[in-house]
Amino acid sequence: MALTVTSDEDKARRRRNIAIALALGALVVLFYVMTLVRVHP
Amino acid sequence: MANAATFQAGSRVANVGDYFALLKPRVMSLVIFTGLAGIVAAPGHIDGLTAFVALLCIAVAAGASGALNMAYDADIDRVMARTATRPIPMGHITPGEALGFGWVLSVASVTVMGLFVNLMAAALLAFTIFFYVGVYTLWLKRRTPQNIVIGGLSGALPPAIGWASVTGNLSLAPLLLVAIIFMWTPPHFWALSLWRSEDYARAGVPMMPVVRGKASTRLQILLYTVALVPLGIAPAAIGVAGPLYLACAAGIGAWFAVEAVAVYREPDAVKEPAAHRLFRVSLIYMFALFAALIVERVAQLAPLSPWL
Numbered sequence: 001m002a003l004t005v006t007s008d009e010d011k012a013r014r015r016r017n018i019a020i021a022l023a024l025g026a027l028v029v030l031f032y033v034m035t036l037v038r039v040h041p
Numbered sequence: 042m043a044n045a046a047t048f049q050a051g052s053r054v055a056n057v058g059d060y061f062a063l064l065k066p067r068v069m070s071l072v073i074f075t076g077l078a079g080i081v082a083a084p085g086h087i088d089g090l091t092a093f094v095a096l097l098c099i100a101v102a103a104g105a106s107g108a109l110n111m112a113y114d115a116d117i118d119r120v121m122a123r124t125a126t127r128p129i130p131m132g133h134i135t136p137g138e139a140l141g142f143g144w145v146l147s148v149a150s151v152t153v154m155g156l157f158v159n160l161m162a163a164a165l166l167a168f169t170i171f172f173y174v175g176v177y178t179l180w181l182k183r184r185t186p187q188n189i190v191i192g193g194l195s196g197a198l199p200p201a202i203g204w205a206s207v208t209g210n211l212s213l214a215p216l217l218l219v220a221i222i223f224m225w226t227p228p229h230f231w232a233l234s235l236w237r238s239e240d241y242a243r244a245g246v247p248m249m250p251v252v253r254g255k256a257s258t259r260l261q262i263l264l265y266t267v268a269l270v271p272l273g274i275a276p277a278a279i280g281v282a283g284p285l286y287l288a289c290a291a292g293i294g295a296w297f298a299v300e301a302v303a304v305y306r307e308p309d310a311v312k313e314p315a316a317h318r319l320f321r322v323s324l325i326y327m328f329a330l331f332a333a334l335i336v337e338r339v340a341q342l343a344p345l346s347p348w349l
Contacts, residue, residue, distance in 0.1 A: 009054040019057045030094070034157050037090055 055138070059128040063111055063139055064104030071327065072103040072199045075222065078331040079203025079215055081338045082281060087207045095158045095206035099199055102150040102166050106173040106195070108143035112136045113178050117244045123237060143174075154206075162206040169198045183245070186252040193226030194219075200331075214281045217272075221330070224269040228262045228301060229323040235259075235304070236313040259305045262319070266301035270294040273330060286333040293326045 076099040080092050087095075111118065111129050115136050118124035128134040147170050155163035177192030197219045204215035231249055234241055235258060238250040249258045273294050277287035300322050303315035 012054045012056045015057050016055070016060070019060075034090065034094065037088070038157075 053133060055128065055133045059133045060142060062128050063108040063134065063142060065107030065110075066104075068107060068196075069100055069103045072196070073100050074328065075218070075331050076100075076199035076203040078334045079200035079218065080206055081203075081335050082200075082214065082218075083204040083207035085207050091158060092206070094153065095162060095203065098150040098154040098158065098162075098166060099202055101146050102154075102170055103199070105143045105146035105150060106170050108139050108146065109170075109174045110178045112139035112143060113174070114182070117183075117246060120244045121237075121240045123240065158206045159209045161209050161211075162202055165198060165202045165205055169195050169202065172198075184247065186247050186249045188247070189230045190227050193223050193230075196226060197222035214276070214279065217275055217279070217281070218334075221269070221272050221276075222327070224265055224272055225323060225327060227265045228269065228297075228319065229327075231258050231262050232304065232316040232320040232323065235316040255310055259307065263301050263305045266298055270298055273326075276334070282334055283337045285337050286330065289329040289333040293322070293329050297322050297326050 073096060076096055080087065080095060111127055113136075115129040118127050119130040124130065129136055129139055151163050151167045151170070154166050173192065173195035177188065177195060181188040181192055200218035200222070201211055201215040204218075205211055234248040234250050235255060238248065238255070241248040242251045249261065270290075273290040274287065276282040277284075277290065282290075297319075300315060300319040304313075304319050307313060307315045
């Protein structure tokens with residue numbers, strides 16, 4: 001557990017997490033909009 | 042454990058770009074394009090949002106297939122010049138991470154397609170992923186020189202998936218588009234393999250020039266081209282496409298045939314200039330045909346025959 005992460009690795013990990021968050025957020029919006037379209041065509 | 046590669050010598054932690062590279066963005070662009078052509082060419086109505094979701098699912102599934110292919114073929118990619126800089130051979134991503142990424146995207150794309158588009162499109166999408174990963178990558182690629190011929194079916198299916206997204210079924214027209222890409226794949230890939238044959242031989246991949254020799258490959262490129270060019274014209278004959286498409290299919294098809302003959306007669310087996318030209322023409326041909334199909338449909342130049 002003594003592994004230390006350099007600042008570059010930390011930044012890359014942060015950017016990966018942001019990319020995953022954006023993708024999940026986009027999916028939530030897509031599911032919401034598609035549901036609205038299907039319920040009230 | 043999952044980040045073991047991070048601590049290898051010379052490697053670095055994976056960034057977003059590495060994961061994007063796993064999706065094979067250039068292959069994906071051609072798949073999006075032919076999938077869009079299938080959606081646009083199909084009869085009937087699809088609302089814009091559903092069409093967008095269908096195209097997104099096709100794109101994500103294509104990317105997922107690319108990631109799974111790179112996960113299973115990392116040993117091959119490592120020894121070939123063309124693929125040695127991919128994220129897994131570089132040590133930025135482990136094969137296990139690519140597998141997880143690929144399978145999650147595969148399941149997600151098929152599920153969303155089934156929920157929001159229709160089951161036929163979802164089934165075709167699942168079959169395409171299965172064919173590329175299971176049949177091509179895991180089974181045929183390392184075993185037979187017919188690998189890219191048979192495996193080409195998965196790359197040929199996107200127009201049929203796009204079509205099925207609109208109609209919920211298949212007919213002659215989308216299968217004709219599939220047949221065109223299927224016939225196009227061998228000349229396209231074998232042109233590349235003519236100047237990469239040493240690479241493939243070193244990696245132990247039984248590509249046609251490695252197993253049967255270059256002379257046989259040149260003849261087979263010519264034969265597939267002879268089959269492809271009339272097939273490329275056929276959509277205009279059955280009323281799926283109009284005059285713009287016909288002009289592209291005939292004109293660039295003739296150019297394709299000229300270069301295929303040049304490859305057949307190639308005297309320079311080291312640099313393979315004709316094979317380079319054929320490879321470029323094959324890409325232009327594919328883009329032009331499907332662009333013409335889309336433009337004609339959007340501009341309503343090609344009324345669809347009622348019996349299709």
